[in-house]
Amino acid sequence: SSTLQASRGTVKASGNFNASADAEALYKSMKGLGTDEDTILQLLTARSNSQRQEIKATYKTLFGKDLVDDLKGELGGKFETLIVGLMTPPLAYDVTLLRNAIKVSAAVASGWTCSSLKLILFFKKTLKFVHACSSEYDDDLEEDVSGDTSGHFKRLLVILLQANRQKGIQEGTVESDAQVLFQAGEKKFGTDEQTFVTILGNRSAEHLRKVFDAYMKLSGYEMEESIKRETSGPLRDLLLAVVKCARSVPAYFAETLYYAMKGAGTDDETLIRVMVSRSEVDMMDIRAEFRRMFPSSLFSMIKGDTGGDYRKALLLLCGGDDA
Numbered sequence: 542s543s544t545l546q547a548s549r550g551t552v553k554a555s556g557n558f559n560a561s562a563d564a565e566a567l568y569k570s571m572k573g574l575g576t577d578e579d580t581i582l583q584l585l586t587a588r589s590n591s592q593r594q595e596i597k598a599t600y601k602t603l604f605g606k607d608l609v610d611d612l613k614g615e616l617g618g619k620f621e622t623l624i625v626g627l628m629t630p631p632l633a634y635d636v637t638l639l640r641n642a643i644k645v646s647a648a649v650a651s652g653w654t655c656s657s658l659k660l661i662l663f664f665k666k667t668l669k670f671v672h673a674c675s676s677e678y679d680d681d682l683e684e685d686v687s688g689d690t691s692g693h694f695k696r697l698l699v700i701l702l703q704a705n706r707q708k709g710i711q712e713g714t715v716e717s718d719a720q721v722l723f724q725a726g727e728k729k730f731g732t733d734e735q736t737f738v739t740i741l742g743n744r745s746a747e748h749l750r751k752v753f754d755a756y757m758k759l760s761g762y763e764m765e766e767s768i769k770r771e772t773s774g775p776l777r778d779l780l781l782a783v784v785k786c787a788r789s790v791p792a793y794f795a796e797t798l799y800y801a802m803k804g805a806g807t808d809d810e811t812l813i814r815v816m817v818s819r820s821e822v823d824m825m826d827i828r829a830e831f832r833r834m835f836p837s838s839l840f841s842m843i844k845g846d847t848g849g850d851y852r853k854a855l856l857l858l859c860g861g862d863d864a
């Protein structure tokens with residue numbers, strides 16, 4: 542349930558919330574020469590997204606100005622991107638990211654798709670909401686997908702966007718799904734990609750986990766191995782993302798964060814996107830997975846990888862270290 546998920550976040554609603562007091566504090570932090578970045582980041586990372594929306598509305602009432610515009614005017618660079626991300630309602634944030642992802646290119650999009658997959662596989666109701674308010678997000682997301690990509694990749698994205706994934710486990714079809722996947726890939730000369738798209742695009746995460754187990758018993762391969770061998774390009778990346786998300790969402794995001802920071806240069810867009818969008822959802826689980834999978838904690842990796850107010854804000858979203 543949503544309450545259960547919320548309790549796994551590191552960012553929680555402030556118990557002593559006073560939107561007027563917060564709006565005034567933010568106004569003061571930006572008034573006159575110079576900006577008190579510390580007040581801004583301490584305050585905004587200690588409020589839930591819906592509280593931030595209340596602060597924004599109160600700010601408008603009290604000062605006749607748009608809080609986000611004011612913040613943009615005062616801040617810059619990655620720190621500004623992070624703060625604006627925090628101020629954006631979750632749905633609009635996901636839609637913006639998804640649209641940008643799709644627009645950039647199919648290849649880049651595949652690296653971004655967990656933002657959409659997250660929506661699609663696990664927040665179906667959000668997606669339905671996207672459709673419900675498609676007047677606000679005028680040009681249809683599906684149009685974007687259809688316009689910019691092609692073939693099986695496009696077909697899979699469109700199925701995912703339709704968010705008609707089946708519910709629960711269909712015990713009767715676990716074995717046959719595994720069998721059909723085996724026949725479509727490893728047992729075939731060439732690959733029937735459509736079968737992979739249909740099964741991985743339509744079945745629930747719980748069902749897919751059972752299918753992966755059955756597939757392993759049947760073929761001796763992990764699903765990921767077969768996908769890597771049997772498919773290629775953006776389709777392969779998207780299918781792998783579906784499998785990873787079906788297996789474990791926190792593990793997927795832990796891995797995404799790790800590779801965003803590993804090596805020379807940080808992928809700040811990805812880092813910001815995941816830290817902002819998961820902070821109220823499952824950052825505790827992501828941290829635990831991160832610690833389990835990699836040699837250092839998420840906290841210490843962020844600490845070593847970035848600097849200044851940007852780092853401070855990211856560390857607050859991370860919410861603590863894991864020994």
Ligand SMILES: *[C@@H]1O[C@H](CO)[C@@H](O)[C@H](O)[C@H]1NC(C)=O
Nearest residue numbers: 558559560561562563565566
């Ligand atoms: C909220 O803050 C404002 C401004 O600081 C203050 O005037 C008001 O009394 C506060 N309201 C409550 C309920 O504490």
Ligand SMILES: *[C@@H]1O[C@H](CO)[C@@H](O)[C@H](O)[C@H]1NC(C)=O
Nearest residue numbers: 696700735738739740742743
């Ligand atoms: C699943 O995906 C395919 C496209 O590959 C679609 O044609 C089909 O109707 C979808 N639904 C079900 C229940 O399989």
